[in-house]
Amino acid sequence: MADMSRREFVGLGAGAAVVPFMLESARMTAAAPTAQEIVDRIRRNVGVEWNQTTIDTFKAGDPSTGVTGIAISSLATIDVMRRAIQSGANMIITSGPTFYSRADTATPAGRRGAPPPSPDPVLTAKNEFITRNRLVIWRFSDHWYARTANPFAQGIVDALGWTKYRVGNDPRRLSVPSLTIEALASHVKATLGARGGLRVIGDPKARAQTIAVLPGTIPIQTTLTMLPEVDAIIAGEIREWESSEYARDLVHRRRRKALLLVGRSLSEDAGMNACAQWLTTIVSEAPVRWIAAGDPYWRPTA
Amino acid sequence: MTAGDVVDRIKGNIGVPWRDATYRDTYKSGGADTVVTGIATTMFNSFDVIERAVAAGLNMILPHETTFWNDRDDVPVVSADALYREKREYLTAYNVVIFRMHDHIHDRRPDFTYVGSARLLGLDPSRETPAGSHRFTIPETTLGALASDVRRRTGIRTLRVVGDPNARVSRIQLGVGYATPLANVADIDVIISGEQQELDGFLDAPEYVLDAAALGITKGWIMLGHNVSEEDGMLDMATWIQTLVPEVPVRFVKSGEPFWAPD
Numbered sequence: 001m002a003d004m005s006r007r008e009f010v011g012l013g014a015g016a017a018v019v020p021f022m023l024e025s026a027r028m029t030a031a032a033p034t035a036q037e038i039v040d041r042i043r044r045n046v047g048v049e050w051n052q053t054t055i056d057t058f059k060a061g062d063p064s065t066g067v068t069g070i071a072i073s074s075l076a077t078i079d080v081m082r083r084a085i086q087s088g089a090n091m092i093i094t095s096g097p098t099f100y101s102r103a104d105t106a107t108p109a110g111r112r113g114a115p116p117p118s119p120d121p122v123l124t125a126k127n128e129f130i131t132r133n134r135l136v137i138w139r140f141s142d143h144w145y146a147r148t149a150n151p152f153a154q155g156i157v158d159a160l161g162w163t164k165y166r167v168g169n170d171p172r173r174l175s176v177p178s179l180t181i182e183a184l185a186s187h188v189k190a191t192l193g194a195r196g197g198l199r200v201i202g203d204p205k206a207r208a209q210t211i212a213v214l215p216g217t218i219p220i221q222t223t224l225t226m227l228p229e230v231d232a233i234i235a236g237e238i239r240e241w242e243s244s245e246y247a248r249d250l251v252h253r254r255r256r257k258a259l260l261l262v263g264r265s266l267s268e269d270a271g272m273n274a275c276a277q278w279l280t281t282i283v284s285e286a287p288v289r290w291i292a293a294g295d296p297y298w299r300p301t302a
Numbered sequence: 303m304t305a306g307d308v309v310d311r312i313k314g315n316i317g318v319p320w321r322d323a324t325y326r327d328t329y330k331s332g333g334a335d336t337v338v339t340g341i342a343t344t345m346f347n348s349f350d351v352i353e354r355a356v357a358a359g360l361n362m363i364l365p366h367e368t369t370f371w372n373d374r375d376d377v378p379v380v381s382a383d384a385l386y387r388e389k390r391e392y393l394t395a396y397n398v399v400i401f402r403m404h405d406h407i408h409d410r411r412p413d414f415t416y417v418g419s420a421r422l423l424g425l426d427p428s429r430e431t432p433a434g435s436h437r438f439t440i441p442e443t444t445l446g447a448l449a450s451d452v453r454r455r456t457g458i459r460t461l462r463v464v465g466d467p468n469a470r471v472s473r474i475q476l477g478v479g480y481a482t483p484l485a486n487v488a489d490i491d492v493i494i495s496g497e498q499q500e501l502d503g504f505l506d507a508p509e510y511v512l513d514a515a516a517l518g519i520t521k522g523w524i525m526l527g528h529n530v531s532e533e534d535g536m537l538d539m540a541t542w543i544q545t546l547v548p549e550v551p552v553r554f555v556k557s558g559e560p561f562w563a564p565d
Contacts, residue, residue: 075501075509078516100510102502108486109504120486122514122521185564199460199561217499220372224383240497240528241346241480246371248560249349250385261561264500265508296508297462297525299563300450 031285032066035091035136038283039063045282048146056143059098060106060127061136067091067286072276074268075293076137078129083291085133091286093275095141095152095268096293099123104139141268144275145216151278152215152271156234159191159270167210173230174211181206181232181258188234188260193292196299197266201247202258208232215267218243223259232258236267266295303549305362305399306334308341311546318409327406330369331390332399338362340550343540345533346557347400349389355555356396363555364403364539366415366532375402407539408481414542415478418534419526423494424455425476436476436483437490445469445522448492458530460561464511465492465522479532485510485523492522496531530559 033041035058043050059076069091071084076094084092097104106127108117130137144151153171157163167173179187182204189198208231214222218235220242227233227250238244238261247259269292276290313320321327330347340360344351347365355363370386372379380386393400407414416436420427425438440448446467453461469491477483477495485493485507493507500508507523514521537554544552 075512077509078513082516096501096509097506100506101504121519122486122510122517125517125519126513182564189564196460196462196563198563199462200563201560204562217502220379224371224380228384237500239480241367241373242371244560245346245348245368246385248346249371249389252348252350253385253388296464296512298467299461299463300446300453302450302453 036063054142059137070288073291151274153213155270155274178209195295196297197263197295199261206256234260236264305336326404330400331393336399341552342555343536344555414538415532415535422534438474442472462525466515494524497528
C-alpha cells in the first residue's frame with residue numbers, strides 16, 4: 001500500500017467527522033419523508049402481502065409527521081423512547097405493544113358492561129411523554145414475522161454467530177458443532193444479553209448438535225412437532241402447563257433434549273436489529289437505528 | 303376402596319357445588335372402578351412424578367395440572383406423539399388412575415394453593431387485609447431485599463423479577479399459577495405470582511413495570527413460575543384428603559421447579 005500524503009490523511013480524518021453530519025442535515029432538510037410514507041415504503045418492499053386485519057398499525061402520533069430519524073426496537077418502553085429521542089429519532093417502530101396489550105389502546109381498556117376504568121398513572125404519563133416529544137409509533141410484527149426467511153430467527157442466529165450453521169438457509173434450523181446444554185445456555189445468555197429471563201430445561205451435561213430457533217410465543221403443537229426432531233429448542237415463551245412440561249417429560253425419558261426460553265421480548269430483540277439493517281436499504285433520507293430493549297427480567301443473586 | 307369412592311368423598315366434602323361441566327376435574331387415566339392402593343397429590347403430573355408414585359405404591363394420582371401437556375388433556379392434540387404413547391402405556395401397565403383436581407381446589411375456601419403459597423413465602427395470614435383478599439402488608443423493605451428473601455425461602459433457581467431493586471415496598475398482592483393479578487391493581491407495590499403471558503395480553507406486566515420504574519412509580523413484579531407458585535397447596539390437599547380417606551395412604555409428591563439457569 002502506497003504511503004498516504006498528509007493532505008489525503010487529513011482529508012480522510014475530516015471526512016470521517018464532518019461528512020456524515022452534513023449528509024444527515026442535507027437529508028433532513030431536503031426531503032424528510034412522513035411516517036406514513038415510511039410505512040407505505042415498508043409495505044411495498046417487505047415482500048409479504050399486506051393483511052387488512054393486522055396489529056401492524058400506528059399506535060400513537062401523527063402519521064403526517066416529518067421523520068427526523070427512525071428507532072427500531074422490540075419494545076417501545078419509556079427507556080427506549082428516551083434513547084430514541086437522544087439519537088434524534090421521532091419515529092419508533094416496535095414489534096411489541098406500546099400500551100401493554102394486544103389492543104394497544106392509549107387509555108385503560110374496559111371490560112364489556114363494566115364502568116370505564118379510572119385513568120392509569122403509567123398510561124397517562126406515557127401518553128404525555130409521547131405527545132410532548134411529538135413521537136410517532138408504529139407496530140411492525142405480523143408482517144415482519146411472515147417474511148421469509150424469518151427475520152426474528154435470523155436475528156438470533158446472527159447474534160449467536162451461527163449463521164454458517166443454518167440448515168438449508170433456514171435460520172430456524174441449526175446444525176452446530178456438538179456442545180453441552182450448559183455451554184449452549186451460557187452462549188445464548190452472553191450473545192443475546194439475557195439477564196434473569198433465560199430459563200432452561202435439560203441435563204446440563206447432555207450434548208446438542210441440532211437446534212431449532214423459534215422466537216415469539218410457541219404453542220404446544222409446535223413443541224410436539226419440533227422437540228422430538230432436534231436436540232434443543234431456543235424459544236421465546238411457552239405456556240408452563242404445555243411445552244415446558246412436555247420438555248420435562250422428554251428430558252426425563254430421553255435425556256438428550258433441551259428447551260431454552262429467553263422470554264418473548266428478548267426473543268424479538270435481535271430480529272428488530274435485522275429490521276433496522278433492512279430498513280436502511282429502503283430509507284436513505286433519515287438515519288435508522290436499532291435500540292436494544294434488552295431482557296426485562298433480573299433475578300436476585302443473594 | 304375404588305377411585306369412584308375417593309371422588310365421591312371429595313365431591314361430598316369440597317364445600318362448593320360440583321361443576322358438572324368441568325373438563326379439567328375429570329379422569330385422565332383409569333376410571334371409577336380402579337381399586338386404589340394409595341393416593342398421591344401433585345402439582346404437575348410429570349412422568350417422573352408418576353414413576354415415584356408407582357414406586358411408593360400409590361396408584362391414584364390427583365394432579366392440579368395437566369397430564370398430557372394441554373389444558374383439556376385432549377388426546378387428539380398429542381396422540382401422534384411417541385412420548386404420549388409411552389406415558390399412556392406406563393399408566394396402563396401400572397394400573398394408575400388419574401383424577402385432576404383443579405377448578406374445585408380454586409373454588410373451595412380456603413383455596414389450598416393460596417394457603418400453601420403464602421406459607422412458603424412467609425406471608426403472615428394475620429397481615430392479610432381484608433381476609434381472603436390475598437393482599438399482605440409487610441414491614442417496608444426494598445424490592446431487591448424482598449426478591450432475595452423470596453429466593454431464599456423458595457429455593458427457586460429461575461426467579462424472575464421486574465422493577466427497580468431499590469424501590470421501597472410493603473404492600474403485596476399474591477396470585478397463583480396463571481391467575482396473576484393485573485400489574486396496575488390499586489394500592490399495591492408488588493405482585494407475586496406464578497406465570498403470565500409476557501406480551502399481547504390484557505395488561506402486559508413486564509413492559510408496564512419497566513415503564514413504571516422509568517417514571518419513578520413504585521411497582522415490582524416477582525414471578526415464581528407456575529409450578530412453585532401452587533405446589534405447596536398440594537401438601538394441604540393431601541392432608542385434607544387423608545382425613546376423607548383414612549383407609550389408604552395419601553402422600554404429596556413434589557414435581558418441583560422444572561427450570562434452571564446458567565450463572
